[in-house]
Amino acid sequence: MAALPRRIIKETQRLMQEPVPGISAVPDDSNARYFHVIVTGPEDSPFEGGLFKLELFLPEDYPMSAPKVRFITKIYHPNIDRLGRICLDILKDKWSPALQIRTVLLSIQALLSAPNPDDPLANDVAELWKVNESEAIRNAREWTRRYAMDN
Amino acid sequence: MSLNESVQEELEVLEAILMDDITISYDEKNRPEIVKTTIFPSTADEVDKQYVCVTLEVNLPETYPDCEPSVQLKNPRGLDESTINNIQKAIKDKCMEFLGQPVIYELIELIRESLTESNLPTCQCAVCLYGFSEGDIFTKTTCFHYFHSYCLANHLVITKRLFQEEQDKLPAWQKSVKEFQASCPVCRESISCDVEELKSALPPKDLESAQHFQVTSDLKKLQEDMRQLFIYQKNKGGIIDIEAEENKLLLITAGDGDSVEVS
Structure with a gap:
């Protein structure tokens, strides 16, 4: 494998030295472009108290092209599908090299605080979120408790 | 007075x-x-x-x-x-x-x-996250943001290529009528640069002396914590099983047209 770009090394060091509150991202032993991530569910959201595992991969072109990010822990959210794929513009056409691993993960955490059922990826979840928000929030809370809590 | x-x-x-x-x-x-x-x-x-x-x-x-x-x-x-x-x-x-x-x-x-x-920007280049050293060739955008010419060239070449690749995937009627428009990585303001000229710049000095990535003991500890959480969540059925999810097919029954989800 080609030498790891210094930008990735710099980002990794900063993630270790000045971690973002509520987010932890650790590179894999065998592949420094692959990160194990934990995002904590934001306060006052149905995901509060949850520890959500994600995987983040920096493609060859990074930072010119966006990191690939996916939820590993099950989550009930209108913009995240059953495979854990995330619908977020900065991961697609709104990517910019001025964004970083930390800003991407902060955006994902913000998405948990502000679900957007009008731009759905998980259609059944989005539908319920629109017609019966309180039931959808109950489901999200139940999934968080069942799958993402660390006792 | x-x-x-x-x-x-x-x-x-x-x-x-x-x-x-x-x-x-x-x-x-x-x-x-x-x-x-x-x-x-x-x-x-x-x-x-x-x-x-x-x-x-x-x-x-x-x-x-x-x-x-x-x-x-x-x-x-x-x-x-x-x-x-x-x-x-x-x-x-x-x-x-x-x-x-x-x-x-x-x-x-x-x-x-x-x-x-200090007539040299002391901020960082947002593309490589390194500063500007004496002798580095850099570009000031019209929106007053600074990049190493080498980094900006990379950004422009690759984003243009990705734009083209996305366009090529689309059916003819969905293709954008708009040409590729380069934008500032920091503020997304439209910019126009001579890519060929930028491309001739050498990489920034700080980037040349490559430093190796090292796994520290702190990192090992974090990796272990992650692994423990994964095992814990897996045991509770909380980890997405990609294969199982992908195998959940939509079966259309011939008779009534209802769709049934099977695993």
């Missing part, structure tokens, strides 16, 4: 030297209150070689120059916080030194000297 007259004289001299580059605002009693001027490094009038600038705002108390004016630096461009802090400290010293005497021109000269010394 009264206090007021000495201030008046100082300002007249400033206006004579700086002409349109200085603005003086007066209060309702027609007393000069705020003096404002934007300062650039001295580059023998080569405007395109001025990479940094800052606006000096001097607030004159009624008792000036017997007491020090309050000085603010606004809209710094291409300057990082420590450079600004250093200039601010020097301003403070200069004001004390010149207590009782006109100081504004001294301040302007002091700032201009500092800018000329």
Whole structure:
């Protein structure tokens, strides 16, 4: 494998030295472009108290092209599908090299605080979120408790 | 000479030297209150070689120059916080030194000297996250953001290629009528650059001395915590099983047209 770009090394060091509150991202032993991530569910959201595992991969072109990010822990959210794929513009056409691993993960955490059922990826979840928000929030809370809590 | 007259004289001299580059605002009693001027490094009038600038705002108390004016630096461009802090400290010293005497021109000269010394953006390049070293070739966008030419060229070449690849995937009727438009990585403002010229720049100095990635003991500990959480969540059925999810097919039954999900 080609030498790891210094930008990735710099980002990794900063993630270790000045971690973002509520987010932890650790590179894999065998592949420094692959990160194990934990995002904590934001306060006052149905995901509060949850520890959500994600995987983040920096493609060859990074930072010119966006990191690939996916939820590993099950989550009930209108913009995240059953495979854990995330619908977020900065991961697609709104990517910019001025964004970083930390800003991407902060955006994902913000998405948990502000679900957007009008731009759905998980259609059944989005539908319920629109017609019966309180039931959808109950489901999200139940999934968080069942799958993402660390006792 | 009264206090007021000495201030008046100082300002007249400033206006004579700086002409349109200085603005003086007066209060309702027609007393000069705020003096404002934007300062650039001295580059023998080569405007395109001025990479940094800052606006000096001097607030004159009624008792000036017997007491020090309050000085603010606004809209710094291409300057990082420590450079600004250093200039601010020097301003403070200069004001004390010149207590009782006109100081504004001294301040302007002091700032201009500092800018000329560091006429190199002290901010980071948002693409590689490294600074600008002596000899690095860099580009200032029209929106006043700085990139190593090498980094900006990479950004432009790859984003254009990705745009084209996305377009090629679309059916003809969905293709965008718009051409590719390059944008500033920091503020998304449209930019136009000569990519060929940028491409000829060498990589930034800081990038050349590559440093290896090392797994520290702290990192090992974090990796282990992650692994434990994964195992814990897996045991509770909380981990997405990609294969199982992908195998959940939608089966259309021939008879009634209802769809049934099977695992």
